[in-house]
Each structure stands twice: as C-alpha cells, then as structure tokens.
Amino acid sequence: xxxxxxxxxxxxxxxxxxxxxxxxxxxxxxxxxxxxxxxxxxxxxxxxxxxxxxxxxxxxxxxxxxxxxxxxxxxxxxxxxxxxxxxxxxxxxxxxxxxxxxxxxxxxxxxxxxxxxxxxxxxxxxxxxxxxxxxxxxxxxxxxxxxxxxxxxxxxxxxxxxxxxxxxxxxxxxxxxxxxxxxxxxxxxxxxxxxxxxxxxxxxxxxxxxxxxxxxxxxxxxxxxxxxxxxxxxxxxxxxxxxxxxxxxxxxxxxxxxxxxxxxxxxxxxxxxxxxxxxxxxxxxxxxxxxxxxxxxxxxxxxxxxxxxxxxxxxxxxxxxxxxxxxxxxxxxxxxxxxxxxxxxxxxxxxxxxxxxxxxxxxxxxxxxxxxxxxxxxxxxxxxxxxxxxxxxxxxxx
Numbered sequence: 023x024x025x026x027x028x029x030x031x032x033x034x035x036x037x038x039x040x041x042x043x044x045x046x047x048x049x050x051x052x053x054x055x056x057x058x059x060x061x062x063x064x065x066x067x068x069x070x071x072x073x074x075x076x077x078x079x080x081x082x083x084x085x086x087x088x089x090x091x092x093x094x095x096x097x098x099x100x101x102x103x104x105x106x107x108x109x110x111x112x113x114x115x116x117x118x119x120x121x122x123x124x125x126x127x128x129x130x131x132x133x134x135x136x137x138x139x140x141x142x143x144x145x146x147x148x149x150x151x152x153x154x155x156x157x158x159x160x161x162x163x164x165x166x167x168x169x170x171x172x173x174x175x176x177x178x179x180x181x182x183x184x185x186x187x188x189x190x191x192x193x194x195x196x197x198x199x200x201x202x203x204x205x206x207x208x209x210x211x212x213x214x215x216x217x218x219x220x221x222x223x224x225x226x227x228x229x230x231x232x233x234x235x236x237x238x239x240x241x242x243x244x245x246x247x248x249x250x251x252x253x254x255x256x257x258x259x260x261x262x263x264x265x266x267x268x269x270x271x272x273x274x275x276x277x278x279x280x281x282x283x284x285x286x287x288x289x290x291x292x293x294x295x296x297x298x299x300x301x302x303x304x305x306x307x308x309x310x311x312x313x314x315x316x317x318x319x320x321x322x323x324x325x326x327x328x329x330x331x332x333x334x335x336x337x338x339x340x341x342x343x344x345x346x347x348x349x350x351x352x353x354x355x356x357x358x359x360x361x362x363x364x365x366x367x368x369x370x371x372x373x374x375x376x377x378x379x380x381x382x383x384x385x386x387x388x389x390x391x392x393x394x395x396x397x398x399x400x401x402x403x404x405x406x407x408x409x410x411x412x413x414x415x416x417x418x419x420x
Contacts, residue, residue: 044087045095047103052110056133059100065136065156066129067099070106070115074404075123077142088145094152099128122190128155136161138189151188162189169198176205180215187222195223200230212241221254226262227281236286255287256295263299267306275303294324310345314353334361335370342377351381362390368398372408379415388415 047069048055059066069086071078082103085091095101106115106123114120118127118135128137128151137155154160162185169182179202186195199219203211210216211234224231235242235255243251259282266274282295297320304312317337321328328334334357341354358374371394378387391412398405 043089044092045101046092047086047101052102052104052114055100055102056129059129059131060133062100063131065099065131066127066133067095067101067152067155068127068129069101069103070111070118070120070123070125070127071103072107072123073105078124080142081124081148085143085145085148091145091148094149098152098156125190126151128152128161134163136163137185138162138191140188140190154185154188160185162186166194174201176202179205183219183223187219192223192225196225196229199223203230203234212238212245214245217242217246217254221257224258226265227259227278227285228262229258232258232281232285239286252288252291256291259295260298260302263295263302264306267303272303275299297323305340308344310341310347310350314341314350317357329360329364331361331364331367331370334358334364335367335373338370338377339373342373342380346380348381351377355381366393366397368394368401368403368405368408371397372411375408375411375415379411379418384415384419388412388419391415 045067048058050058055066058064069078069081071082104114105111106120120127122140124142125138125140127135130136137151137160139151139154143151154162158164160181165178165182165185168178179198182198183195183202186192186198202219206216217235220231220235224235226232232255235251235258239251239255259278262278262281263275266278269275278299279296282292282299285292297316301313301316301320304316338354338358338361341350341357345351355374355377358370358377361370362374371390375387375391375394378384378390391408395405395408395412398408
C-alpha cells in the first residue's frame with residue numbers, strides 16, 4: 023500500500039470514527055428517507071428544526087454528537103434533519119402539525135407516525151424518547167388509540183400524560199389529566215411528577231389542573247419552593263388572559279377575572295395578574311393608547327419585575343409593529359432605550375434601531391444597528407435582517 027493510499031485510508035477511518043460518535047444523519051428527499059427506512063426495516067427519526075432556533079443548535083452541537091445517543095439512533099433509526107422553513111419543510115410541518123422547535127418525530131418502517139417529542143434535553147432524556155418511540159406501550163399514538171378505546175386506569179393515564187407532555191400537546195391532555203387527577207388520592211397528588219404534569223399540561227384557569235395547583239399551593243411550595251410554584255400559577259393565568267383576549271367580546275376575559283379573584287392564591291398575585299391581564303387584553307384589541315398607559319401602571323407598581331430588558335424590548339417592538347403615530351413611537355423609543363440601558367443584547371439593539379429609523383433618526387439608528395450586528399455576529403446569530411435595515415438607513419442618509 024503506497025503512502026497516499028495509507029493517508030486516504032486513515033482519513034476515511036478518522037471520518038468513520040467521528041460519525042460513530044453521534045447520530046449519522048441521512049441525506050436526500052423525504053421520499054428517499056422513507057424508502058431507505060422501509061428497505062432497512064428501521065424506524066425514522068426526524069429532527070424538525072429551524073435555522074434561527076437556539077435550542078435546535080444546542081441539541082445539534084451537544085446531544086446529537088453524543089456517543090451514547092449515536093449508538094441507539096444509528097442502530098434503530100434512519101435519521102433525518104429537516105428544515106421546516108425550506109423546500110418540503112413547510113408542507114411537512116403543516117401535515118404533521120409541528121408546533122414548536124425542535125420537534126422530534128418518529129415514524130414506523132412503514133411510514134406511520136408513532137411518537138412525538140421535542141425541546142432541548144440532556145442525552146439521557148433524549149435516549150428515553152427513542153426508547154419510547156420503539157415501544158408500543160409508550161408510543162404516543164398507540165396510547166392515544168388505547169385512550170380513545172376506553173382505557174382509563176391510573177397507570178395508563180400517567181404514561182399517556184407523560185407522552186402528551188413530551189409532545190407539547192396540552193389541549194389534547196385536558197380530558198386525560200382531569201381523569202388522572204380525579205383518580206388520585208389527596209396524598210398521591212403532592213409529588214414532583216404530578217406537579218410537573220400540572221405545570222406543563224394545564225392550559226387555563228378553567229382547568230382542573232389549575233384548581234389542584236392552587237388548592238395545594240402551600241404543599242407544592244414546600245416541595246418546589248415559592249418562586250417555582252408562583253411562576254407556574256402566573257404562567258397559567260397569563261395564558262388564560264391571552265386565550266380570553268382572542269375572543270370578540272369580553273365575556274371570557276370577565277370569567278377569567280372572576281376565577282383569578284376567587285382562587286386560593288396570594289392577594290398580591292391576584293392584583294398583579296389582573297393588571298397584567300388588562301395589558302394582554304388591550305394588546306389584542308390594538309388600543310395602543312390604553313396599552314401604553316396599562317404598561318406604565320404595571321412597571322410603576324412592580325418596577326423590579328417589569329423593568330427587565332426582555333419585557334421592555336417586547337413592549338417596544340409591539341408598539342413599533344402596530345402604529346405609525348409619532349408620539350407612540352417615541353414611547354416605544356423610550357422603552358427600547360431603557361431595555362438597552364438595562365442590558366445590551368443583539369435583539370434589543372436591533373429593536374431600538376428599527377424604532378429610531380421609523381422616527382427618522384437615521385444617524386442614531388445607524389449607530390445602534392451597527393452595534394447590534396457586531397454583537398450578533400460575535401454570538402453567531404442571524405443578522406441578515408439587521409444588515410438589510412443598515413442598507414435602508416445608508417440609502418436614506420445619501
């Protein structure tokens with residue numbers, strides 16, 4: 023064997039070793055992947071991602087490259103990375119109801135969708151997803167069929183809820199969660215597993231999950247701490263106001279107000295959530311004047327919580343997108359500037375620059391967007407839209 027052949031052999035061996043360290047993803051069209059899986063009698067694992075998704079990138083870098091992950095996936099699956107926003111991606115996402123990124127879809131060798139999970143997670147949890155996808159007793163859609171056929175015992179419901187939780191299917195979980203909670207004794211409800219189900223699968227304050235969480239707020243606080251429990255309750259309340267505000271009348275909003283006011287939660291939380299609920303409601307109605315005044319009330323009453331750079335940036339961007347009114351845009355400029363002063367990030371500098379440009383403050387906008395691009399590139403973020411804004415600013419300044 024000559025030297026060049028030895029070198030080539032060494033390179034191929036090294037490449038093979040690198041690939042063996044993690045998941046080996048196949049290439050081609052979705053049809054090609056299905057044919058390959060059927061011919062090899064393997065399940066299909068699809069990483070449904072978007073290029074801008076941070077958790078997607080983290081999984082690709084830290085988990086898909088893990089040796090233990092590669093061992094199970096390469097043995098049992100044909101694996102495929104699928105960008106949901108390019109080529110066949112949008113149609114695929116619509117067909118299989120991909121709701122968030124990353125979503126992991128598992129298909130049988132015959133092409134039947136059997137299991138869904140998602141989100142950033144450690145290797146051990148991700149391997150469990152794969153094992154569940156291969157096990158008919160744990161596959162989401164196998165459990166769904168059994169539930170529809172009348173299986174309702176507590177052990178089964180726990181497995182089904184765990185699968186629904188992993189898939190982010192909260193609305194589908196309402197009925198089985200209610201049944202599960204009704205089947206448990208009071209002493210069986212106060213544990214971490216039930217708490218997690220309540221947090222992740224309760225949609226609104228009208229659900230039995232909210233009633234259970236607030237009824238045992240003291241017990242769950244001992245188990246998880248006041249901060250964790252309060253945040254869980256607040257998230258459910260805010261989601262309820264968001265859902266109520268999408269309706270054409272205020273009936274559901276008033277119903278939410280009533281449930282929150284009567285809930286077994288601290289008085290301070292009731293007052294804060296009612297005020298935040300007003301912010302969410304007027305945001306959906308598009309009343310920018312009332313929106314700004316309600317936001318100011320919220321910040322004034324709870325400055326430590328709502329003067330953070332994320333909240334201020336979100337408020338500023340909402341106003342920017344929904345009005346051409348100069349006084350309101352100046353208010354958005356104020357929020358954006360406060361966000362940047364609290365903590366400079368690529369996204370809030372970008373927001374600040376967009377607002378300044380809309381106000382005709384081209385020089386200030388250019389300074390802000392150039393700094394945003396610099397920060398974004400340093401963190402390897404997508405700055406294409408920021409560069410597009412910079413081009414527009416430069417044209418205006420000629």
